[in-house]
Amino acid sequence: MIAWRTRQRESAQASLDSAMTPMIDVVFLLLVFFVCTASFKLIEQMLPGTLSAQSAGNTTQAPIRPTPEDDFDQVVLRVGWENDQPLWIVNDQPLADATALRELLNSLAAIKPDARLILHPVPEVPMEYVINAWDWSRLAGFQAVAFAVNQGE
Amino acid sequence: MKVPRRVSGSRIGINMTPMIDVVFLLVIFFLVSSHLVRQETQVELPLPVAASGEDDPMSDQPRVTINVRADGTLLLSGRPVSPVVLTSRLTALRAGEGDQLEVRVRTGRGQPYASVEPVMMACTQAGVWNVTWSVYRQEPAR
Numbered sequence: 577m578i579a580w581r582t583r584q585r586e587s588a589q590a591s592l593d594s595a596m597t598p599m600i601d602v603v604f605l606l607l608v609f610f611v612c613t614a615s616f617k618l619i620e621q622m623l624p625g626t627l628s629a630q631s632a633g634n635t636t637q638a639p640i641r642p643t644p645e646d647d648f649d650q651v652v653l654r655v656g657w658e659n660d661q662p663l664w665i666v667n668d669q670p671l672a673d674a675t676a677l678r679e680l681l682n683s684l685a686a687i688k689p690d691a692r693l694i695l696h697p698v699p700e701v702p703m704e705y706v707i708n709a710w711d712w713s714r715l716a717g718f719q720a721v722a723f724a725v726n727q728g729e
Numbered sequence: 730m731k732v733p734r735r736v737s738g739s740r741i742g743i744n745m746t747p748m749i750d751v752v753f754l755l756v757i758f759f760l761v762s763s764h765l766v767r768q769e770t771q772v773e774l775p776l777p778v779a780a781s782g783e784d785d786p787m788s789d790q791p792r793v794t795i796n797v798r799a800d801g802t803l804l805l806s807g808r809p810v811s812p813v814v815l816t817s818r819l820t821a822l823r824a825g826e827g828d829q830l831e832v833r834v835r836t837g838r839g840q841p842y843a844s845v846e847p848v849m850m851a852c853t854q855a856g857v858w859n860v861t862w863s864v865y866r867q868e869p870a871r
């Protein structure tokens with residue numbers, strides 16, 4: 577009687593062991609499947625813009641201390657690079673820092689959001705700051721932001 | 730006499746487990762291989778971050794993606810090209826696609842603007858004015 581019970585228990589154990597193997601197979605496959613399909617990449621977005629080949633000579637430029645009565649066609653934002661720091665220059669007037677630039681951009685965009693903002697970076701400036709300037713201009717409310725490109729250089 | 734016991738019910742069924750195994754393996758194979766093909770054109774670059782970035786519209790607009798590597802190499806369709814070749818390729822594409830052609834520039838955030846300037850020049854010479862930038866999303870800090 578005891579021998580029969582022991583045999584029965586062993587048989588049940590063997591059956592359980594054999595049932596576990598395909599389950600582990602499928603579980604591992606599911607795991608690999610989800611690891612493969614999961615995206616570990618950051619979400620990539622796009623920043624729209626245009627190029628501008630026109631010169632900034634014959635258009636009305638924005639004042640450095642704008643008032644609501646001011647009328648201007650475009651804002652030229654130059655991004656310089658000095659002592660490993662970005663240099664923000666709006667219409668040939670250097671600004672103290674990024675905060676001052678953002679304040680000026682906000683006030684200019686509040687007066688005339690359809691004015692054209694021309695971004696003019698120097699070759700040495702890292703793209704991070706160029707994109708920052710572009711981003712802040714769009715956030716300020718400028719509808720047309722363009723890169724200045726010197727043709728024929 | 731011992732009568733041989735017949736197998737009761739004759740349960741002949743298809744074992745699903747190996748089939749599921751094989752199907753999943755095939756699915757994973759195609760997923761991984763398609764991912765590798767996509768990586769050919771999507772070069773890993775530390776893109777700049779922007780708060781005003783927009784989600785890709787997934788439109789039918791013709792688009793060319795140009796990757797600018799840290800060493801200044803320009804990659805068009807995953808292959809290095811010189812600025813001259815890039816200009817001629819963009820000119821040909823512009824002639825075929827018209828004003829709708831969009832150039833998407835992917836560049837690292839630490840790279841100097843000088844490495845991207847040849848792309849801008851090529852776009853200008855080819856008559857492509859619609860240039861967009863690939864960025865990572867940044868929450869607006871206000």
